[in-house]
Amino acid sequence: MAAALIAASVMTFAGVAAQPATARTDAAAAHTTAATAGTTGTAPAATAAAGAGYWHTSGREILDSANQPVRIAGVNWFGFETSNDVVHGLWSRDYKSMMDQMKSLGYNTIRLPYSDDIFKPGTMPNSINFYQMNTDLQGLTSLQVMDKIVDYAGSIGLKVILDRHRPDAGGQSALWYTSTVPESTWINDLKAIATRYQGNPAVVGIDLHNEPHDPACWGCGDTTIDWRLAAERGGNAVLSVNPSLLIFVEGVQTFNGSSYWWGGNLQGAGQYPVQLSVANRVVYSAHDYATSVASQPWFTDPSFPSNMAGIWDKNWGYLFNQNIAPVWVGEFGTTLSATTDQVWLKTLVSYLRPTSTYGGDSYQWTFWSWNPDSGDTGGILKDDWNSVDTVKDGYLTSIKAPAFGGGGGGGGGDSSPPTAPTNVAATVTTSSSVALSWTASTDNVGVTGYDIYRGSTLAGTSAGTTFTDSGLTPSTAYTYTVKAYDAAGNLSAASAAVSATTQGGGSNAGCTAAYTVSNQWNNGFTAAVTITNSGTAATHSWKVTWTWPGGQQVSNAWNATEAHSGQSETFTAVSSDAVVAPGGTTSFGFQASYNGTNPAPTPVCTAS
Structure with missing residues (x-):
């Protein structure tokens, strides 16, 4: 994350305040995307045995060495990119106990941010407590501590994505190089870390650079700022020494005048794809946030949250929907303090597709963050570095997935759908909108939200029992049904249909x-x-x-x-x-x- 404020004795993430009002988003639509993703049936859920060996891509899916679909469902554990030169929290806990906890909660992957500082000879970690914990890390360099984390991850069935987060611990950079860390250093360090983990399939890939943003461009052809061309150079450098790795490529901020979150704008990838020397290695990565990071115009749009699916489709979802490539939402997070953020997270989670229904035919993701010391999002852990924020963790239940290499994790065994909504009614109509209400469904665990269909098209989602469908044509009849879903992704039967006709239009469109x-x-x-x-x-x-x-x-x-x-x-x-x-x-x-x-x-x- 380019913009998380790190608490306590840690470096502060640069860039939050400077980030323009065109930058991040969040959660809740797993089953909802079925209507837009071109899916015609129900894909089998991923099995616990999936994930063996090195991975490759096929269309929008990531496959393991046995060609089984896999789903990345993980967390960001940051710190190697800060002045501590090591993951955070080791001042409070043993690293193995935290990783065991990640697995027990249903996370299967760790995105591990780092800066190029850790490659400097003699770089040592600080803020590690060695008293009755972390004893096997004592005296190790930062890279050697990373080795320990990677090795333990592999031993318990977790995967690791290495994230070149920053050129140095001083802060995030818009481009992949700076005046003090040239492109040659970036290339050499990418090759060094790819070589370091040759033959260790616990490391599945490398995220080449975190959150490129203006003046970075996509497809403009200027080699000094064209991130797409730089990603090809960096990706090919990695593959030249470790051709088995996946190459994760984030977006930019602006494409053809249209701006979005830093690293979240992949509008140009369809026209200007990243082409590497080894086929089936590219995974595109987007970042999306809510109002606790920055306010955005789509959050105050009258059609929110039903407008979000179209925004995600435009910026990165189309790559998945059109079967172009896998899409990994490498960062998304929120403090959940605002109602808007709560609705956003529910909507994004739904958009990412429930594992129980779609298995590996889903969006990949890693939540920001595991750490509680991210000032504008908080973490899965609370400030004591032990207790779990069960509300935040609970939002992610339906999109979690099993660990790789044997058991663990998952989203529980709930397979009972909610009852169908009743008493659906059109309460208000205008020339361009229809307002709906209904009686709440019931569920053996709890209803998470509702999908609203206009005919056979998903019009949007709602966390409550009302919804307004906007952008309609005047003097036109529409038919609506509503379905309820729970945290496990179980979908109810459709409600009885209700019809509504919009009012006649005037000269109100221009x-x-x-x-x-x-x-x-x-x-x-x-x-x-x-x-x-x-x-x-x-x-x-x-x-x-x-x-x-x-x-x-x-x-x-x-x-x-x-x-x-x-x-x-x-x-x-x-x-x-x-x-x-x-x-x-x-x-x-x-x-x-x-x-x-x-x-x-x-x-x-x-x-x-």
């Missing part, structure tokens, strides 16, 4: 479009168009048109459907970008050629 050239070279350029909803209702769709004033010709576009006839251009919304809240924005981009000059067109935006 939009504007702003055109900017992103990059230009001889006879070619890329451009971005930002659409702003200037009306008083959410758009159902939009269209941007113009006539080229020069000889420009579009060759490809993203985040919109492009069509042209002569010099006339038309771009129409794709499903993930069609709904824009009043005052909200979305964007699309394209690549084109030109002859002579490249005058800008005058775009006209029409909303419906």
Whole structure:
């Protein structure tokens, strides 16, 4: 995490306050994504035997050496990236007891952040208590302590993902290099740590750099800031010495004018994929947070939390939905102090898909953090480094998965679904929305939330017994059903259907479009168009048109459907970008050629 405030005697994570209001997100939709992920059936749950040997990818799944799907379900245990040069909490507990506790709670993977400082000769850990604990760590260097953690993880069935979190303990960097830690050091240290764990499949991969952000770009072609190209160089360096490892590649902050959490924007990966020397090794990684880290406009959108699935789809979920590559949410977390954060976490967990239903055909994840000393999220452990925050841990129950190499963990044995919701009613309708209410379901353990379906399409989720579906078309009839789910991911039967018709529309939908050239070279350029909803209702769709004033010709576009006839251009919304809240924005981009000059067109935006 680029922005966690570390308590007590520890270094402070840099970047939280500086991070713009376009940065992190959270939880709750495991079963909900079934409607958008292209899944047509119920995948078998992962077995405890899965996870043997080294891993590889196949489409959106990660497979073990026996081609069984696996699910990463873990925690971040930070500290090697700070001035302590070792995981935190060893001043209070023995490292083995904490790792045993991780496994007992149902976590199967540890993301282990580090900085390049640990490769400096003689780097020693500090803040370790050796009195009747951690005795086998006494006198060891930081790297040797890491060896102990990796070896013990393997012995109890946990996996480790090494995370190059920072160039040095001083703080997070936007790029993979700094003035004092050049790219050559980054490459050499990646190769060194990959070599160090050759032949040890407890280490399944390396996260190349934590949270690239502006000025880092994706696909711009400038080798000094193009993170996608740097990831190829770093990934190939790792694979040159340890070709069995997975390469975890985070996103950036901004792509074609559209910004998101640091490291969470993977909008460009579909158009500009990371291509490595060894096939089936890339896992894309996103970070998502809630308001305890930073406020974001989507949290105050009237459609929250039903808007979140579309936001996640746009920034990283499409890679999973389209079977392009596995997606690992390497960091997500919250203090849970705000109601918004609680709803967000439920929604994200649901989006990540319950293990009991989908097994390894799910999003991978590691929660931030195990440590309680992350100031803006807290941890799974409480401040005493022993007690478990059972509320926070409980949110994650449905997406936990068995440990690898023999038993442990998991989300319990509950297989009883809740009762179906009753008395579903449409309470208020407008020209663009329908408000629903229902009577709560019951469950043998407890109802976690509800899925609301518009016809066969998942419209959103709710933690309570009300929901407002927005962005609808005026004078249109819709049919709704509601299903309840519990913490184990069990889904109830559908409620009885209720129908509602939106009111007739007025002139309450409108939009504007702003055109900017992103990059230009001889006879070619890329451009971005930002659409702003200037009306008083959410758009159902939009269209941007113009006539080229020069000889420009579009060759490809993203985040919109492009069509042209002569010099006339038309771009129409794709499903993930069609709904824009009043005052909200979305964007699309394209690549084109030109002859002579490249005058800008005058775009006209029409909303419906």
